[in-house]
Amino acid sequence: MKYLVQIILSLVVVLLCTSQGLASAKLKSLCEVRFPSDTPIEWNCVKLTWKDTPEKLFGAYWQDVLRFNRMDRRHFYGGMSIKVPVRLEDIKGFTPLPTFYPEAAAEEKFILVDQSEMFLGAYENGRLVLSFPAAVGIEGHRVPNGEFRVDAVDRRHTSNMYTMEEIGRLYPMHYGLRFFMDKSLPTTPSYYIHGRDVPGYPASHGCIGLYDEEMQIEYYSAYDRKVYGKDYHELEWPLLQGAERLYQWVVGNHDDNGKFHKIGYGPQVLIIGNPPL
DSSP: OHHHHHHHHHHHHHHHHHHHHHHHHTOOBGGGOOOGGGTTSOEEEEEOOTTOOHHHHHGGGHHHHHHHHTOOGGGOOTTOEEEEESSGGGGTTOOOSOSBOGGGTTOSSEEEEETTTTEEEEEETTEEEEEEEOBOBOTTOOOOSEEEEOOEEEEEEEEEEEEOTTTOOEEEEEEEEEEEEOTTSTTOOEEEEEEEOOOSSOOBSSSEEEEOHHHHHHHHHHHHHHHHSOOGGGOOSSOOOHHHHHHHHHHTTSOOOSSOEEOSOOOEEEEESOOOO
């Protein structure tokens, strides 16, 4: 009976995630996704064409514009509308997170995830050293706010529950940092910070996703070539690799065989705020 309940709960989770994931995928304007940090910046809503690229439109500020929209280059395509600052210099080095976070001052390493801003920051003794846009959970599948700690790492982790909608492969969770296991549920789902595509709106099943364009090249190229007429081997460098950079920052000088293993040195993770959608 217990096993049957677990199966039913798993099926319900998959069905809910599938339906809500598809609803999110229909979003064609990131101008609809409002963040607290949008207010002081004057911006226009611009609809992209299929000839547009971040590099061609925004030059040296292309990464800043993507960060401002919480998106990666895979989601920068014709028909999508994005927020473009009137003065690009206003978002140079863009991050909505505080450069000093007092609550982290006593911690050698500390991770802050602000879901209201959909951004992750890495702090050393309270000082911000890394920050990246984050894909957070869709409604009904969000990690709870609170204090956690990274207790395991896995450089090539793969989901055993979810697949990539377009291509049917098990979802890659490269550069995985496990920070929470929900033991209140029969299935005991694990929550990771890991690499994924970052579309600019809530899109995950509870994990915190960071840039991983290396994975996109490996997994999506054939699909993108069929649908868009190009693949991501054509991306101009540098690749956006937030998940890899955070993983390397967490592991530091510790031994890492690249496979799943528990660690005793993981930083505290603080999740705050509510996503905009």
